[in-house]
Amino acid sequence: MKTPLLVLVEILVVIGLSRIMGQVCRVLKQPLVIGEIIAGIMLGPSLLGLIFPAFGAALFPAETLPYLDILSQIGLIFFMFLIGLELNPKYLQGQLDIAILVSHVSILVPFSLGSILALLLYPLVSSNGVSFTAFALFLGAAMSITAFPVLARIITENNLQKSKLGTLALTCAAVDDVTAWCLLAVAIAVTRTNSVVGAIPTIIESLIYIAFMMVVVRWLLEKLETHYKQTGKLTQLLLAGIYMGVVVSALITEFIGIHLIFGAFILGAVMPKNEGLVQEIAEKTEDFILIFLLPIFFAYSGLRTQIGLLNRPGLWLLCGAVLMVAIVGKYVGTYVAARVSGIEKRDASALGWLMNTRGLTELIVLNIGLNLGVISPLLFTMLVIMALVTTVMTSPLLEWTYPKRLIKLDQLQEEPEIGVAPQPSLAYKILVPVANPNTQSGLLQLASVIAGEKNALVHPLSLIELEEDYLYESTPDAAEKLIANRKSSLEDVISTIEPATVRKNIVCLVGISHDVARETTHVAETERVSLILVGWHRSAFIENRLGGRVGQILNNSPTDVAVFIDKDKDKGESQWKSLLVAYANNIHDDLALSLALRMLFSDRSRHLAIIQFTQVNAAEEGISSELRQTIESLPEEMRSRIKITAVESGDPIQSVIEASSSVDLTIAGTSRTWGIERQTLGRYTDKLAKECASSLVITRRYNEVSYHISSLLDEQSENLSPIEASNLPS
Amino acid sequence: MSHFSAKSLTFYGVAISSVLILFKVVSAYGETNLNAAPEIGGIYQIALSQNLPDCLAEQKVNLTVEQSGIYLFGNLAGQSGGANEKNKIEFPLSGDFKNQEIIMSGKGNLANCDSELQLTIQGHREKDNLIGKIKDNSSGSEGTFIAHYQEVKSDSSEEH
Numbered sequence: 001m002k003t004p005l006l007v008l009v010e011i012l013v014v015i016g017l018s019r020i021m022g023q024v025c026r027v028l029k030q031p032l033v034i035g036e037i038i039a040g041i042m043l044g045p046s047l048l049g050l051i052f053p054a055f056g057a058a059l060f061p062a063e064t065l066p067y068l069d070i071l072s073q074i075g076l077i078f079f080m081f082l083i084g085l086e087l088n089p090k091y092l093q094g095q096l097d098i099a100i101l102v103s104h105v106s107i108l109v110p111f112s113l114g115s116i117l118a119l120l121l122y123p124l125v126s127s128n129g130v131s132f133t134a135f136a137l138f139l140g141a142a143m144s145i146t147a148f149p150v151l152a153r154i155i156t157e158n159n160l161q162k163s164k165l166g167t168l169a170l171t172c173a174a175v176d177d178v179t180a181w182c183l184l185a186v187a188i189a190v191t192r193t194n195s196v197v198g199a200i201p202t203i204i205e206s207l208i209y210i211a212f213m214m215v216v217v218r219w220l221l222e223k224l225e226t227h228y229k230q231t232g233k234l235t236q237l238l239l240a241g242i243y244m245g246v247v248v249s250a251l252i253t254e255f256i257g258i259h260l261i262f263g264a265f266i267l268g269a270v271m272p273k274n275e276g277l278v279q280e281i282a283e284k285t286e287d288f289i290l291i292f293l294l295p296i297f298f299a300y301s302g303l304r305t306q307i308g309l310l311n312r313p314g315l316w317l318l319c320g321a322v323l324m325v326a327i328v329g330k331y332v333g334t335y336v337a338a339r340v341s342g343i344e345k346r347d348a349s350a351l352g353w354l355m356n357t358r359g360l361t362e363l364i365v366l367n368i369g370l371n372l373g374v375i376s377p378l379l380f381t382m383l384v385i386m387a388l389v390t391t392v393m394t395s396p397l398l399e400w401t402y403p404k405r406l407i408k409l410d411q412l413q414e415e416p417e418i419g420v421a422p423q424p425s426l427a428y429k430i431l432v433p434v435a436n437p438n439t440q441s442g443l444l445q446l447a448s449v450i451a452g453e454k455n456a457l458v459h460p461l462s463l464i465e466l467e468e469d470y471l472y473e474s475t476p477d478a479a480e481k482l483i484a485n486r487k488s489s490l491e492d493v494i495s496t497i498e499p500a501t502v503r504k505n506i507v508c509l510v511g512i513s514h515d516v517a518r519e520t521t522h523v524a525e526t527e528r529v530s531l532i533l534v535g536w537h538r539s540a541f542i543e544n545r546l547g548g549r550v551g552q553i554l555n556n557s558p559t560d561v562a563v564f565i566d567k568d569k570d571k572g573e574s575q576w577k578s579l580l581v582a583y584a585n586n587i588h589d590d591l592a593l594s595l596a597l598r599m600l601f602s603d604r605s606r607h608l609a610i611i612q613f614t615q616v617n618a619a620e621e622g623i624s625s626e627l628r629q630t631i632e633s634l635p636e637e638m639r640s641r642i643k644i645t646a647v648e649s650g651d652p653i654q655s656v657i658e659a660s661s662s663v664d665l666t667i668a669g670t671s672r673t674w675g676i677e678r679q680t681l682g683r684y685t686d687k688l689a690k691e692c693a694s695s696l697v698i699t700r701r702y703n704e705v706s707y708h709i710s711s712l713l714d715e716q717s718e719n720l721s722p723i724e725a726s727n728l729p730s
Numbered sequence: 731m732s733h734f735s736a737k738s739l740t741f742y743g744v745a746i747s748s749v750l751i752l753f754k755v756v757s758a759y760g761e762t763n764l765n766a767a768p769e770i771g772g773i774y775q776i777a778l779s780q781n782l783p784d785c786l787a788e789q790k791v792n793l794t795v796e797q798s799g800i801y802l803f804g805n806l807a808g809q810s811g812g813a814n815e816k817n818k819i820e821f822p823l824s825g826d827f828k829n830q831e832i833i834m835s836g837k838g839n840l841a842n843c844d845s846e847l848q849l850t851i852q853g854h855r856e857k858d859n860l861i862g863k864i865k866d867n868s869s870g871s872e873g874t875f876i877a878h879y880q881e882v883k884s885d886s887s888e889e890h
Contacts, residue, residue: 097738101738101741104742104745104746105745108745108746108749111749111753112749112752112753115752115753115756115757116752116756118756118760119756119759119760119764122760122764122766122799123764123765123766123767123799123800124799124800124801125798125799125800125801126766126767126799127766127767127768127769127797127799128765128766128767128768128769129769130766131761132757132760132761132764132766133757133760133761135760135766136753136756136757136760137753140753306803309798309801309803311803311824315801376797376798376799377796377798378798378799378801379798379799
């Protein structure tokens with residue numbers, strides 16, 4: 001195969017595997033970048049080359065590597081431009097004094113330890129073509145790195161961006177990022193000239209160039225910002241000019257003697273942080289860079305990572321030493337500085353783990369080091385392992401030191417966000433996951449009807465799922481705007497809920513999540529909700545109404561779940577005047593009945609028909625004793641609105657389907673009787689859901705402990721006839 | 731602690747100076763007292779040999795040495811069918827570079843060799859040549875060789 005064609009095949013494999021491994025890492029609660037790094041390593045000599053050497057050599061022959069190198073360099077240049085672009089001075093507003101101290105100490109300590117480690121490593125893994133000073137500088141710089149983009153993503157995903165810890169970590173990482181790049185620039189200059197003195201002209205030229213960019217280019221870019229404000233759009237011509245500027249700036253820093261990436265980074269950093277302008281540049285640039293070019297960089301790095309080189313215990317010990325120095329240096333430096341600044345132990349510890357995130361930034365530094373020959377392939381592999389381990393460990397260690405239940409106590413804002421909703425001692429809470437607020441007013445309306453006006457709370461939960469680690473929308477600032485927009489949409493929908501008196505009981509929860517189903521069950525646990533009411537959407541891929549995310553919530557939620565299938569949209573609260581409960585005397589039908597009774601409480605014009613299915617020998621009135629006792633405990637006025645019909649045999653599902661044609665809403669539990677049962681792998685069948693003529697609520701009760709109407713009966717006991725407490729489970 | 735107070739500026743001054751002094755001391759010590767291994771990595775073509783195992787002697791054999799300091803990795807690549815890359819079979823080796831001498835060993839198969847070989851290569855560099863001996867531990871045979879340096883095989887793609 002011709003080389004260019006083979007390169008295209010390689011790119012296909014690289015992007016495909018990166019996506020697969022990225023998804024695997026998402027399941028494991030790890031950043032996408034870990035999956036991409038692992039995918040790159042898998043394609044190299046560490047796995048593919050080890051297991052199928054002939055295939056590995058045929059897929060990635062040496063003659064294709066220069067092509068991959070060029071593509072990855074282009075990807076890196078524009079990625080660094082994006083990093084600079086997203087480095088907003090806003091991030092420097094949070095506790096700047098402490099942040100500068102912490103970030104500087106968190107660089108100085110690992111840098112010092114790295115330099116000392118160089119005394120051990122230099123005679124072992126370097127060659128005499130590299131000066132000790134350059135080697136020690138590079139090793140120190142490699143140890144000092146904190147990956148701002150990955151850290152920002154982890155903070156956003158944990159909804160920490162407005163917490164004290166999150167703002168401090170972001171400020172530290174931003175300061176750290178700039179300082180570490182400066183350190184790296186010095187290390188490159190020293191490496192290229194092989195002496196500190198020789199590097200001085202390069203450093204002076206770099207400083208002059210930075211000053212030029214901050215004054216002259218910044219002034220020009222402000223003109224561009226003014227033009228953008230006037231026209232309100234970024235034309236292709238303007239964007240072409242910016243891209244050319246990125247390349248020119250990259251070339252200048254390369255000629256100065258540092259590296260291509262610095263020029264791109266500096267241009268991004270001096271770009272005016274006009275919200276619209278930055279967003280438009282980022283959104284137009286990032287998709288192709290992040291999806292297409294960045295995985296090639298990871299693959300190119302992976303092809304040069306040879307874990308097989310660590311083929312004896314002594315080398316693994318050296319690798320362990322590298323890892324230890326990196327982790328301890330960063331953690332201890334951060335922890336001590338944070339404690340000296342008056343930060344609490346737990347926060348200082350969490351900050352220490354967060355600052356250990358090295359991710360992609362470390363990989364960029366290592367590849368430069370390997371290209372320059374200052375680090376050998378063996379040390380490169382050790383440092384790649386270190387970058388992987390330090391990034392992988394961040395999320396679990398953060399969760400360990402700083403569990404989510406503590407995050408909610410640490411929010412700086414007053415508005416209710418995830419985990420900070422008011423926590424009155426309410427009897428009944430409904431959690432309503434809302435993907436798109438504009439299409440789910442019916443769901444919220446139903447939730448408020450079930451909840452009623454008193455002693456209840458409805459939490460619309462809107463989780464924003466971020467796809468990519470480095471997308472502009474993943475930055476904490478942009479994520480906050482997404483949250484604000486989503487909250488505003490939700491409030492618009494809430495303002496349409498009738499009657500107006502129930503609106504005060506609706507409190508929005510909005511946040512970022514990488515796994516909506518899992519986060520929903522987590523919020524249900526922490527908020528101690530009584531019911532999750534989830535809406536069903538027609539999916540392009542899943543025919544089953546109880547599959548996909550709905551199925552995940554049904555299977556995993558530690559609370560009662562109801563699935564609403566709205567077949568009669570746009571009618572509002574008035575649509576559910578006649579209800580039907582399909583009752584087959586199991587716990588899920590009990591939940592169905594209790595929801596229907598709650599709806600009866602909230603509107604005196606509402607009627608309920610119960611179809612009870614019994615096998616044989618039904619009680620004289622055709623209903624079970626338990627159901628009868630429940631009904632009898634209701635006030636007379638309510639009993640008059642309930643009609644019970646018994647079905648003894650035949651096709652119960654068909655009976656319900658026929659009856660559903662004359663009601664507004666059918667409610668049924670998950671049971672074989674109604675064709676809604678859980679099968680292998682937790683999959684639910686959905687026969688009734690498919691054929692029901694009215695809108696449908698499917699209920700799945702988590703356990704038999706709670707009974708949902710008790711609170712309402714208690715609440716109305718002053719005006720209505722009392723109930724026998726023993727008739728109802730507590 | 732205010733960032734621009736005299737106290738904090740003093741702290742930064744002391745901290746940064748301490749690290750610079752530490753680095754100066756470490757680098758001065760390293761530059762004067764520590765010696766890294768000379769560069770020896772590259773591809774060597776075995777040109778002259780005596781008493782090598784027959785199957786080795788009958789083919790063109792390249793010795794590739796990838797160096798990471800004193801740690802050496804590489805392979806012997808034999809080509810039984812002329813210069814055709816498809817007939818190339820690589821024999822993995824690893825070892826050390828100590829006292830100006832390489833010692834690499836490994837076991838595997840090479841083209842034209844009937845049984846598995848267990849080779850140890852020992853040698854030193856003289857100008858552009860690698861001179862030493864090859865021992866097959868499985869058969870006990872031992873031969874000498876001279877290999878000519880072909881090119882530097884390195885990942886370095888930038889000048890420094």
